[in-house]
């Protein structure tokens with residue numbers, strides 16, 4: 301049985317999967333006894349040791365994965381490993397004035413930048429039919445609040461991301477048209493949420509809540525790589541411990 305939740309505007313998200321042979325410096329080998337595969341379940345104590353090892357790895361990493369987990373109720377939430385199947389993106393036809401080809405290119409370029417992060421092999425492909433899409437991109441004039449973009453996600457109760465909507469505005473909160481560079485920054489940030497990332501506490505990162513940087517930082521990339529190297533699911537302590 302699957303429960304679905306729709307994330308609000310504060311949720312971020314991230315895409316990718318680990319590429320064998322490209323471990324991040326803060327990655328450790330998975331604890332023995334965890335990845336048994338098939339229907340064999342590790343014992344409770346082995347599962348708990350694995351959970352604690354993952355939490356240690358997160359705590360010791362130079363990333364904002366810990367903050368991402370806090371925003372996600374301690375659930376590692378991301379897309380499943382795609383095995384070469386790109387995420388299907390649908391660009392909704394728009395009549396919003398001010399959506400120029402240059403803005404469209406900026407958004408496609410933002411997707412491309414995330415897809416090039418080493419160690420996560422999430423890629424995107426444009427589809428023509430909305431019913432085929434996993435990710436929908438739509439434009440609006442402006443938000444009724446201090447915001448220029450928003451990522452809304454749908455995930456399964458176990459943390460598997462299933463769908464996302466990226467909403468981008470052409471006007472800032474005060475009604476000023478956003479520049480291509482500004483839209484590019486907003487798109488990069490919201491696509492970070494779309495792949496599962498939360499917020500960074502470091503103003504230099506794209507995933508800082510009020511970022512104004514124009515490209516992914518090493519820490520953005522490292523956090524995405526760590527997210528996609530962790531198994532999807534809860535890292536909460538079992539009840540009673």
Ligand SMILES: [Zn+2]
Pocket residue numbers: 309310311312489493499508509
């Ligand atoms: Zn955000």
